[in-house]
Amino acid sequence: MDFNLSEEQQLLVDSATRFMADHYTLEGRRRHLEQGSAFNSERWQRIADMGWLMLNVPEELGGLESPFVDTCLLMRCLGKTLCWEPVLTSGVWAASILARLSDSPAAGDALTAIAGGELRVAGLWSGFDSETGVDFPISANVDGRGNWHLSGQVPMVVDGPTADTLLVPAVAEESGEPLLLLVDIDGKGVMLDRYVLIDGTPAADIRFAGCTVPPAGCIATGEDVRTLLDVAADRARLACIAEAVGIMEACLDLTADYIKNRRQFGQPIGNFQALQHTLADMFIAAHESTSMLFYGLSKLESSAGERGAAISAAMLVVDRALKEITEQGIQLHGGYGVTDEYAISHYHKRGLVLRQWLGSADFHCDRFMSERH
Amino acid sequence: MNFTFDTELDSFREQVRDFVRSHLPEHIGRRMRQKSFAPDDLHTAEWHGILAKKGWSVPAWPEEYGGTGWSALKQFVFNDECAALDAPVFPWGPRDMVGPVIYTFGSDYLKETYLPMIREGRYYWCQGFSEPGSGSDLASLRTTAVRDGDRYRVNGQKIWTSGAAVARYGFFLVKTDTRCKPQQGISFLIIDMKAPGVTVRPIAQIDGDDHLCEVFLDDVEVPLENLVGEEGKGWTYAKYLLDHERTGSSYIFWNKRELAKAREIAESEHRCGQPVMAMEPFRRRFAGVEAELTALEWSVLRELAGEKTRWNATAVASSLKVRGAQLQQKITDLQMEALGRKGLRYIAPEEMVDFPATALWPDYFVGKSSVALITRAATIYGGTVQIQRSLIARLAFGV
Structure with a gap:
């Protein structure tokens, strides 16, 4: 048992603390909120350049695959200065899912893009009403060519408006099987009702109607x-x-x-x-x-x-x-x-x-x- | 960072478990299951003697005085297992207080005279710190020890001296100099409780017991060699103890065992046709307390594993004490809630030994209300939680 930081961990904390002090001040936050929490891709790229979006990405995909405690040390620094970027949503949550789908080329591509700061992914989590906290409110209907047609809606997708791609848990209409799909947020049939949360975090109610996802967009199926x-x-x-x-x-x-x-x-x-x-x-x-x-x-x-x-x-x-x-x-x-x-x-x-x-x-x-x- | 116990400690845990299971006499375990505090009597001494033979009675002491050389985490595992298996907790006075002061600051004479008897658990010791006018403000104590040839003459009065009526020895804070600043004139003295002039008056307690005592010291003659360390350094030694033993006041092992008892009661007692444990409001309270207890345990582990934080270490220790004391009360509250009306039946201390258990009045019922009553003291003794909060504010934040 050892509760002290290793040298590398101390470096991570020190550099995060310095970076946050330079870039995420209270004045900066208030300006950001005044501007309606508008996303700034330069700022996001700076975060990516720090390597923080690689922490939960496997090495073979250009990541660092660090012990999860490192992510937590980073998040603690981000919490201290109220960093408003979607690091948790994209770099931790979505990356943690995609990193376990090594068989899916689409998942791999998405991960590499997350690590480099080119892609932000938000998951559709509906509110934790079930026993384990994960629900599947979207239904997916497969056609003859293997395309998935999505319908349904999920309220309050946190960091949804600033994402490029959505990670959508769904249920296959015929088989009842759970699915996981990657959906382009700008694609046809994806509708967002945007707003901000009480702390300024962007969120959206997201609805699918006439949204089609190609077979490659389905990155996982089954009880897994x-x-x-x-x-x-x-x-x-x-x-x-x-x-x-x-x-x-x-x-x-x-x-x-x-x-x-x-x-x-x-x-x-x-x-x-x-x-x-x-x-x-x-x-x-x-x-x-x-x-x-x-x-x-x-x-x-x-x-x-x-x-x-x-x-x-x-x-x-x-x-x-x-x-x-x-x-x-x-x-x-x-x-x-x-x-x-x-x-x-x-x-x-x-x-x-x-x-x-x-x-x-x-x-x-x-x-x-x-x-x- | 690494958040798991070494595998070596896992196998050590097994070893301790086997030893306690095969060596703890059943009648002692039963008493501990009924009443939670170690009785300051022969049963504790008996168990202490068994551990002494194994070489495990004073794990934290340096090896030259009979200690084990175990790491702090290994001691944690040892104490954790002992408590979980209903072994009595040692009176911490001799083992954790006077013993360490003697081997750190005492003369060879004191080491040779007292350390072996403490290690073997031969006698009970009491701690004479508090006085009627000196509770939280300990430095204001007024008991004096005046040199008279080869001895001190001690006069004064102590209070809340737990177990003084059965103690063979006591360690006392006394004033050897009344002219200097209060903290500087205090000395640490070992007093033979059978010496002429020592009068002990037990105090009838809220729970029907009379473990707490008043001690009157009337011209008691104490040999000069019973002074521990230097004259006037008693306050320093008392503070050394507090710094030395930062996690004991969390009562973590006691809290864990008593929460397990609360669960046992709540799973066995029924109300409205269902186990108390199945009742939603109770479950919720229980969950909150259990989560808080886990936090306390991990706070203790952080301390024992030597975590370096930016915070003042004494402030951290005080935070463990506050939570530990609050949890003792929350846990005895859960026991009482689970017992419901059964908790109202009064069992006198002398009835608790060999109480005839029945289906209606099972073993787990015995002693719980007494413990809940006396546990109101948990947030008072050893520096009230208010004193601890003031300490935290000053030491952690400089306010």
């Missing part, structure tokens, strides 16, 4: 698709936990700094014990969330049941901690906490997204309990 999606969703959850831990650490620093400098009654408000104890509780919550990140990572390669229980337990702890830390962070900022000008409000909103995106606390509580008991 479920397993594939489950594993990838849990990897995405760990990345999300890591991002959350980064957010928590940033909130601790921000809030400590604020109460040391803000003066009332002739002294820094940090002198007041009620505020000190709130800050201490935030610290404790952040510390235990970090522990759950490591615990979750330790179970990533375990059996599906054990992995799922562990990661859901981690999500449960992180859900509470994010709530406590960002809400109390606002409280300790007083009125400034509810302004757009102070970063704490942005962290809170990102926290709200992370607490729901990959399954709510209720979902994770159920999953944890049903696996454990």
Whole structure:
């Protein structure tokens, strides 16, 4: 057991920290949001140039295939500075699925393109109502030439509007078999209702009507698709936990700094014990969330049941901690906490997204309990 | 980074499990299953003696004094297994407090006199730190030790001295100098509890037990050689202990075992025609506590594996103490909720030994409400959670 960073990991963290400080400031974020969260391909290319989109890509496809903890260390840095790029969606989640489809040339091509920054892929995850958290709301009808005709819709595809390609879990109409398809977002019959989430992340309700996918676009079939999606969703959850831990650490620093400098009654408000104890509780919550990140990572390669229980337990702890830390962070900022000008409000909103995106606390509580008991 | 136990530790775990299963006397295991805290009596001493023969009674000590040379993680595995199999937890006073202070700061005389008896678990020791006017503000203590030839004369009063009534020895913080700054005049003294002038008055507790005591020291003569280390350094030694033992106050092993008991109760007790464990509100609470306990366990592992963080180490230790104490209360709450009305039946401490179990009143019922009551103290002793929060704010953030 070793919880200290290796030299390479320290380098990764250091370079990510520097990069984020240079390119993802609060002012930059506010400008980005004012512009309707418009995607900027130069910025994305810079991210790709850092090699971060290669972490989950196999070596033979031009990737680094790093241990997943490296991805989490990176996501923690991204969380700290509220990086708004779709790294988790494309570089972690989609890449984690595609990397396990070595037989599919289309999947391989997509991965290589993801690694190089030329392609962004968003998955259609419908909301985690099923037992494992993966549903198949799109139905696919195959014709005589093997083309798939898609119909159905999925609400709130996070990072959908900035993707080039959609990763679509579907069910074959005749056989009832699960499928996984790659669909060009600009193709005929793909309709997007675009909006932004509470934290500015672009999202869209996506509907298929008269959308045809050639045979090569179907990159996986059969029950393995479920397993594939489950594993990838849990990897995405760990990345999300890591991002959350980064957010928590940033909130601790921000809030400590604020109460040391803000003066009332002739002294820094940090002198007041009620505020000190709130800050201490935030610290404790952040510390235990970090522990759950490591615990979750330790179970990533375990059996599906054990992995799922562990990661859901981690999500449960992180859900509470994010709530406590960002809400109390606002409280300790007083009125400034509810302004757009102070970063704490942005962290809170990102926290709200992370607490729901990959399954709510209720979902994770159920999953944890049903696996454990 | 690496988040798995070495395979060597897995096989060691098996070894410990086999040993405890074959050597822990059944009557001791049963008592531990019923009441959660090790009784400060012959049963603990008996188990301690068994471990001493195996060479496992003081794992953390340096090998020259009978320690095992195990890594911190190996000790974790050892303690984890012992607790899971209902072995008594040692009184931490002698093993984890006075022992380390003696071998680190004490004279050869103290080492030769006391370390062997602690290692063999021959006597119970009590800790005389708190005073009626010095609880959280320990440095304000007023018990004095004045030199008189080849001895000290000790006068004063201690309180919350757990097990003083059955202790053979005690380690005390006393004032040897009242003129300097409070922290500087404190010394660390070993006192024979049978010495003339020592009076112990047990305190009737919330749970019906009387383990906590008041100790009155009335002109007690203590040989000068019972001073541990240097005069006036007692505060430093007490702090050394806190730094030395950062994870013990998480009560991680106790918490794990008691949560397992809560589960057993909730799976066995029925309400509205179903096991309590199947009731949704209970399940949810249980899940939350179990997840939090896992976090605590991993926080302990991080500490034991020597994680370097940007945070002040004492602040991290305080955070483990706060969560550990809160969890003790949450877990005993779960036990009480699962027992429902059964938890209301009072069992006097002396009835708990050899309580005749029935289908209605099974073994798992015994002692739970007493433990839940006394566990209200978990967030008070050893520095209240409020003191810990103030420490965290100061040490981690400088506020």
